[in-house]
């Protein structure tokens with residue numbers, strides 16, 4: 531067999547690893563004739579950024595191992611019920627960034643925000659005016675509004691899938707034997723004028739799961755673990771793009787410190803406290819005082835994009 535050609539100096543530059551050309555050497559191993567083009571594109575970019583990050587941080591071996599151990603613990607924390615990697619993505623702002631890139635809309639349209647891990651499939655259908663607050667806890671609240679297109683035309687039949695924590699700051703699925711099943715959840719349909727309304731309880735801030743590596747990380751950074759008080763809403767309607775969003779409570783002390791960066795100004799509701807014994811009685815509330823919020827939703831024509839709903 532003839533001897534292989536001696537490598538030229540040029541080829542040697544990307545054949546052997548050095549601190550200077552590290553990312554280039556790794557990426558040069560990809561065989562573009564065989565590679566999946568999108569995976570190659572993603573891994574090339576990841577390698578470039580990861581090597582730049584390591585060059586900036588210059589970790590010691592011990593720090594590198596601490597990072598590996600952190601990711602290992604993050605993986606071990608994941609179960610059928612808990613996705614610590616998504617939580618990590620959430621607190622690093624990556625979930626919101628991916629969502630922003632994938633839900634660009636014209637101004638005036640309702641903005642998306644984070645889905646979170648507490649959505650459940652097949653929530654109960656309810657009628658306009660029903661309450662989702664099955665445990666009767668918290669300060670009574672009426673939520674009203676309209677669902678329209680960007681020209682203000684009502685969208686009858688638009689579906690609003692809503693969920694929130696109870697007044698103790700837990701979702702029903704976090705307290706299976708404590709809260710009634712499907713407490714603080716329900717699906718409402720907009721009427722012929724695009725109007726919807728339901729009763730609930732004033733949302734409260736609550737902590738994201740903080741007993742794992744993500745909680746430790748936030749603690750090490752002096753960051754909080756609370757989510758600003760909110761009601762989740764998924765809007766769907768035939769012929770329109772789905773919207774995964776929240777209504778935020780404006781008085782919440784965590785609006786500017788939401789642990790997962792979910793707050794957008796346009797999603798902060800105008801919650802008002804009302805004292806009207808007759809109206810409260812009509813609404814089925816015990817005392818004369820209740821909260822009201824009117825939140826309209828604006829949908830955009832379908833682009834074929836599906837709501838990205840995952841359950842862990």
Ligand code: BEZ
Nearest residue numbers: 620645646647648738790
């Ligand atoms: C939530 O709003 O339910 C949520 C979002 C992200 C992480 C944890 C909880």
Ligand code: FE
Nearest residue numbers: 646757760762
């Ligand atoms: Fe939530």
